[in-house]
Amino acid sequence: MMHHDTSSGDLNADRRLSYAEAMLAGGDPVAAAEIMADAMLLAPDWVAGWVRYGEMAEAAGLHEAARAAYEAALGRDPADRFGASLHLMYLTDCPVTDTAPAAHMQALFDQYAPRFEASLVDALGYCAPTLLAAYLEGHLGRALDLGCGTGLMGGAIKGRFDHLTGYDISTGMLEQARRKGIYDMLEQHDLNALPAVVPQYDLVVTADVLIYFGALEQIIEWSASALVSGGRLALTVEKTTGRDFRLQKSRRFAHSEDYIRRLLSVAGLNALRLEHTSYRKEQGADVPTMLVIAQKP
CATH class of the missing domain: 1.25.40.10 (Tetratricopeptide repeat domain)
Known part of the structure; x- marks a missing residue:
């Protein structure tokens, strides 16, 4: 539209x-x-x-x-x-x-921000943050929310971290997140062009964000490099088979389990949990998705 x-x-x-x-x-x-x-x-x-x-x-x-x-x-x-x-x-x-254009994502979500939560949570039954929060055991330490949007993930883990940073490409979404008062730091970033990073996070989480990226090598490698030893990466993707990733009719990307496992291995991360589930609906039907928790040795 x-x-x-x-x-x-x-x-x-x-x-x-x-x-x-x-x-x-x-x-x-x-x-x-x-x-x-x-x-x-x-x-x-x-x-x-x-x-x-x-x-x-x-x-x-x-x-x-x-x-x-x-x-x-x-x-x-x-x-x-x-x-x-x-x-x-x-x-x-x-x-x-192999990714949604940055200018498109920024314009789309700047426009979408004021009604984002009502559209996604209320209308589509979106529950990825709640599921990821349940799968992440224990205290979360220093956390980074990649593609934080309006702060739904931050809200799901509120009270469980020492410091929470959020990155998003959309200033409109960041403003919605800022109003929640959950994040210690919020910054505008294109996740395809993240700044150089040193290991500093106990958790990097990206919920319902990788659906806008086809090739995930860069973002998973970056996330691994941002984690301290023992740190965890938590992510969600929509699921496909037969190829590494596929652009769907929804214009969102879906990824295969083999591809995700291979990228985690190349990045030096150990897969702790991979759940086949559904955290959203599309036209009344459950969308096949995966929730993944991996750890840096």
Whole structure:
């Protein structure tokens, strides 16, 4: 879906978008795509419009039109604020990217932050922080929450740590976390470009974050290097089989158990626990997920 702040600047193009959305909601994606194609003739540099046209064309089964639309968006916005590369990768099943674009994630979650918890916890039954907290035994010492979001993980382990730092790419999410008063330090970071680190944490936890990354070598290696001896890494992923990772229709990545175990071994971490479970729903159905606890010798 489109961000709310993405007018084309052309009133007629915006009206066509509204008509197209109505057609799509009414169950006629072909008509929606046709109307949106006309809108793009009026506003050819409208990046968000190209992405929405691609989504409508994809829903209509017009895959070549969808592909061309996503490519048009990406060509006009290489930073990829609207995630065209993810759409293109799912549509073609070709390795366009191995992570969600940073600009897309920042824009998406800045917009999503005020309603994030209601949408995720109340509507989708999200409980990853609660499950991870239950699996993490004992006192947690110095902890780092990677992709802390609004602070749900911090709330789940409140009172069990000596110091808690949170990293997130979204300033909107960090502001929500700050209001909880749980974290000792909150910093904005792109988890694909984390700063050099020395061993200092007893726990690195990343809950429902790695779903936005395909290749996990870098982030797991970094997490291992941030842990002191005996420190633990706790993470969650959505589950797939047959390949290391796969971009799903949801535009979230899923990872295989073999891949996770291999990365932990390469990073010098011992897997303590790997649970196949479900910590969220999608369209009323349980999403297959894994919760992992590993330890640095």
